[in-house]
Amino acid sequence: MRIVILALDGVFDTGLAVTLDALSAANGLAARMTGGTPRFQVSTVGVRKRVRSGQGFAIPVQAIDPDVKPDWVIVPAIGATTPEKLLPALERTDVKQALRQLQQWHAEGVMIAASCIGTFLLAEAGLLDHRQATTTWSLAPLFRQRYPLVALDETRMLVPTDIGVTAGAALGHLDLALWLIRKASPELAALVSRYLLADIRTLQAPYIIPNHLAQADPLIQRFERWARDHLKEGFSLQEAANALATSARSLQRRCNEVLGKSPLAYFQDLRVERAQSLLHGSGLGIEAIAAEVGYDDGATLRTLLRQRLGRGVRDLRAELR
Template identity: 70%
Template sequence: MRITVLALDGVFDTGLAVTLDAFSTAASLSAMLHGGTPRFDVTTVSTRRKVRTAQGLTVPVQPIKPASKPDWVIVPAVIASTPEQLFTKLERPDVREAISQLLKWSAKGSRIGAACMGTFILAETGLLDHQESTTTWSLAPFFRQRFPQVQLDESRMIVPCDIGVTAGSAMGHLDLALWIIRQASPELAGTVSRYLTADLRSSQAPFIIPNHLAQADPMILRFERWARLNLKDGFSLQNASKALATSSRTLQRRCDAVLGKSPLAYFQDLRVEHAQSLLHRDSHDIESIAAEVGYADGATLRTLLRNRLGRGVREIRAGFE
C-alpha cells in the first residue's frame, strides 16, 4: 500500500507524528509477524520545500511528483486557534496548491483521508459535497456553515465515504491511521492497536462540550442558557421560542444550520452533559439524577446515556475514577 502524507506548514505536531508512527509500527509488525504482507510504503510530501510544524519543528518532506498515484493520501490537520485563522490559512497559496493536487490525485483513483482541521482542506476541494463526513467537533458549526453541501455528523469519530474517509478531533489521526491499516489487514490493525495500546473509537460524543458549540451563534447561546435553567422542567419548543423572542420555526432552522440537530436534540445533549457531571458524585443515585434533568425515572435516562455515549451508568462512573 502506497501512502502519501501531505504535510503543510503549521501542521499539527501530534497529528503528523502519530500518523507516521502508526504506519511505521504497522510496517515493522508486518515484516516481523506477518511475512511482510501487507507492505506500507509511506512518503511525506509538501507543496513547499520547507515545512515547519505548529511547534516550530522542521519536517523532512519530498516534492510532489506529478505522475504519482498513491493508494491513499492523508491530510493531517493544520493548527489554528480560531475559525478566522483557519479560514485565512485555507487561502494560503501553498494550501490552494495542495487542494488542486488533491483533486488530481482523486481523479487518478487515489483515496483521501483527512483528520481534525485537515477535513476543512479536503472539503475545500468539493470532493466531500453530498458525502457523509465528520470533523473536529469544536469547529463543527463553522464547518457546517462553510460547507453546507457536506452531510456532516461530528458525533462520529470515523466516517468512510466514496472518496475516502474523514476522522474527528486531534487524536482522530490515530483512529484514521488504524482504520486504513484495517482495510489492508484487520489482523495487523488489531496487533498495531495492542502495541500502541489504542483502538478505534466510534464516537466523539463523550468529548463534545455543548456550551462550546453554542458560542458559534448568538441565538444558540441564548437558547443554551435558557435550556440549562429549564432542564428540570423538560423541553417545550413553544416556551423556548417565547423566551428567545423568536418563532419556533426560526429556532428550529437556526439549530439545524449551526448544530445540525433539532432544539430537542440539543436540549438532550445538555441533559446528558449534566447527568454525567452528577454521576461523578457517588451520593447521587440514578433516580435522583433523572429527576434533576427532567426525567420521571432512571430507566429513561439510562437509555439516553447508552444511546448517546455508548456507555452505561457504571462505565461512565468508572471513567471518572
C-alpha cells in the same frame, strides 16, 4: 499499500507524528509476523520545499512526483484551531495549491483521508459535497455553515465514503491510521492497537462540549443559557422561543443551521452532559439524577446515555475510579 502524507506549513505536530508512528509500528510488526516486505510504503510530501510544523520544527518533505500514483493520500490537520485562524489559512497560496493537488489525485482515482481540520481542505476542494463526513467537533458549526452540501455528523469519529474517509478531532489521526491499517489487515491493526494502547473509537459524542458549540451563534448562546435553567422541566419549543423573543420556526432553523440538530436534541445534549457530571461527582443514584435532568425514571436516562455516548451508567461511573 502506497501512502502519501500531505504536510502543509503549520501542520499539527501530534497528528503528523502519530500517523507516521502508527504506520511505522505496523510495518515493524508485520515484518516480525511474516518476515516479508513492509505493508505500507509511506512518504511525506509538500507543495513547498520547506515545511514547518505548528511548533516550528522543520518537516522533511519530498516533492510530489506526478509519475507516482499513491493508493491513499492522508491530509493531517493544520494547527489553526479557531475560525479566526482557520479562515485566513484556507486562503494561503500553499493551501490553494494543495486543494488543486487533492482534486487531481481524486480525479486519478486516489483514495483520500483526512483528520480533524484536515477535513476542511477536503470540503474546500469540493470533494465532500453530497457525501457524509465528520470533522473536529469544536469547529462543526463553522464547517456546517461553510459547506452546506456536506452531510456532516460530528458525533462520529470515522466516516468512510466512496472517496476515502474523514476522521474527528486531534487524536482522531490515530483512529484514522488504525482504520487504514485494518483495511490492509485486521490482525495487524489489532496488534498495533495493543502495542500503542489505543483502540479505534467510533464516537466523538462523549467528548463534545455543548457550551463550546453554542458560542458560534448569539441566539444559540441565549438558548443554551435558557435550556440549562430549565433542564428539570419538560421541553417546550414555544416556551423557549417566547423566552428568547424569537419565533419557534426561527429557533428551529437556527439550531439546524448551526448545530445540525433540533432544539429538542440540543436540549437533550445538555441533559446528558449534566447527567454525566452528576454520575461522576454527586454520589446520587440514577433515579435521583434522572429527576435532576427532567426525566421521570432512571430507565429513560439509561437509554439516552447509551444512545448518545455508547456506554452505560456502570461504565460512565467507572471512568473516574
